[in-house]
Amino acid sequence: MDDQAAVGAFLAEVETQRRQSPHTVSNYRRDIGKLLALAAELPGQPGLGQLQAHHIRRFVGLLHGRSLAGRSLARSLSAWRVFYRWLGRHGLAEANPCEGVRPPKGPRALPHTLSPDEAVRLLESSIDPDDPQEIRDRAMFELFYSSGLRLAELADLDLQAVSDIDGGEVRVHGKRDKERVVPVGGKAREALAAWLLCRVQLARQEETALFVGARGRRISHGVIQQRLARRAQLAGLPSHVHPHMLRHSFASHVLQSSGDLRAVQEMLGHASIASTQVYTHLDFQHLAKVYDTAHPRAKRK
Structure with a gap:
């Protein structure tokens, strides 16, 4: 099997057997594409199965020199490791040259x-009550902020997911198709009830999606992003607003009020609490601003 065929077989397995999202598959394709391109630049153009650790370190250095951020390098290395494990299981590589190779650390943006x-x-x-x-x-944006959903999670919701909306819950399928039940606040429930009353004006009869676009089919990610950015601009907000910002805002505001990191982790659907801990830094920033503003000995000239 040549390198291109191996990549194709790997991506097919990731998509069909591991049930990864299209976004994750696209990232794998892009990152392994970088690996193929870098290997093609080597003298003699060795196959992927012949690459060694010093080649991978050289690739990381080259990408870093081309201004690829540390976070992007880490993602590429992770994709390469997973791919080489797959090659090893199929007898296409004797060792994993990515093991032990670490990307340069970059500043972690909050x-x-x-x-x-x-x-x-x-x-x-304000909105047009006849539109x-x-x-x-309004229902989508209330649900984003009320329940901390990812963009894909909201777009993938079906009508049956809100069958217990009166009970204040919605069933969500997150990454790797893991299901979780998240609470829905009163304002979001009111907005969803208003949407369900007029959904028939847009949705095709056989459509099962909770949120539909102008053509009556499941609404696309791009349309959600565009509508939110436009709504934020009309509201006079100073910066570009995207769906994940509402998820971040949900997490930060709940943590500031409750201090319960484990609860926020569960509601966000994070597999590791390390992913949730970033919001403790935001909470500390908020406290530091309050301190600098309020404490008489902390005020700066």
């Missing part, structure tokens, strides 16, 4: 969030 007041301005901005798309938008 997620951007809305303040509670900005979230209220966004969600309570089903604006009613749908």
